Amino acid sequence: MERLRAGDPRALARAISTVENRAPGWADLLKSLFAHTGHARILGLTGAPGAGKSTLVDQLAKHYRKENRSVGIIAVDPTSPYTGGAILGDRIRMQDHFSDPGIYIRSMATRGSLGGLSRTTADVATVLDASGRDLIMIETVGVGQDEVDIVRLADITVVILVPGMGDDVQTIKAGIMEIADIFVINKSDREGAERVEREIRALQSLAVRSDHWTPPIVKTVASEGVGTEDLAKAIAGYEVYLQKDNLALKRSVENWQQRIVEMLREAMLEQAREHISDGNLKKYAAEVAEHKRDPYSLVEGIVDKLGKR
């Protein structure tokens, strides 16, 4: 605990693994760490594959290091639940920052864990927060529900778009309009950047956010470091805005409502799983697959039995 709070990267890595793998003591660890959280600012960055998220996150990390703020990065990887995701990415990326203990990078795979990816990501963010990191960046691919849940953990959400991603981009943009606090058009030296900007503006004119914030649009070429300063400024601008009317706290309360329900779901499922052995589950699944048993009545029966216990 002491070494973790002092920022020792090895203690940090061990604590994160404990939480990620639900190793013995994980819940007690989180309980005792929670009192030391609340200091870190959490930034969520999301975008389609190929949008250049990691490059942008690396650039931002370097920027914040110049301001002497310590950074933790959680890179959520969309690897298959089957392979469990052997992740080389963070090792390769770490080399770039190897000499700087002020940057810590951790990749998370979708392990199909009981807790679900967004729950585990939240818990890892708690550990990083307690370790004294000033800034936590969570980068996540994609537009699925899982990604939306992950991004919702963040105090500030940055949505990264790139020109020329095809017609479906329009659909996505409509979907993420309300989670984006800041838009980035990366690879903005490519053809079509203006069009993407026009489309965002058009969508923004259709719907006003309940907090009346108009997400700014920042153009970057992350691979060349262009626009990173502008993005950092936009982030700082939103941070100032969050202080008004206690918006940051309001958002945090909303997030916690969601998270408490998710945590409850996990805890309840764990209880239920204790009452179905793996063998039983396999047997039930086989009976359902062969249409000898209807799964809806099966689950109802298990829950009823638990309630009566």
Add this chain to the structure above:
Amino acid sequence: MERLRAGDPRALARAISTVENRAPGWADLLKSLFAHTGHARILGLTGAPGAGKSTLVDQLAKHYRKENRSVGIIAVDPTSPYTGGAILGDRIRMQDHFSDPGIYIRSMATRGSLGGLSRTTADVATVLDASGRDLIMIETVGVGQDEVDIVRLADITVVILVPGMGDDVQTIKAGIMEIADIFVINKSDREGAERVEREIRALQSLAVRSDHWTPPIVKTVASEGVGTEDLAKAIAGYEVYLQKDNLALKRSVENWQQRIVEMLREAMLEQAREHISDGNLKKYAAEVAEHKRDPYSLVEGIVDKLGKR
């Protein structure tokens, strides 16, 4: 029930809405429908935004209609849980097939429902199956855990790639290698199609599937109908393969293990939610957000209380 099983599209639409919205009677409806399922072949199609999924699915639907097989399409949309997703897509697409009751299209948004998207999609597939559809196509954007879960429902999974989607495609491919039964390179008239094919081959040479199937690679230009026949042939080929060694049943048993756990999770959460009023949840969330209460002990306490009830 009778009208639904006779294929009446209005009865079908009503049943799907009941299930999707968890309207009164949804569980009983599914229980009684389950006995009539197992006939439909379920095809999952996934790919990045802009990969041309809907066009490809529409082409396939037309192909199967020529063979007189009835088709149900579930288009899973990555819209925000906030907006609830006003979906015009299926209406626009339906116009194309308007005169043909043999094609039914339903778009699903991520409504942030209790059940979760993959659970709800599975239930909607059950309704379509019971309604006598020969083929159900589930199309879903993206590479998130949610999408993987959805695709896992399918008997046959088709992964759609397009040339020129940037470097991250490599990462995704590694992630989806094991869920793809068939690869499609759509927009294959574009530059880079050969490279994508080489990359898939290279990845395939690294890992052999446990069922020893080597996913074929089909090149299409869906917007012009090119390659649809080849894709249908590849799908038929895998269907034949699935008959061997009871592979289809094995896969179904595995899927049901996952689904039963998901269903259990939902049911347990519902039970838990009954014991926390919305007002209480808000109060708890505020206390946690202000760091007056640690969420881990809070959830443990609620679960303990439920157990002792």
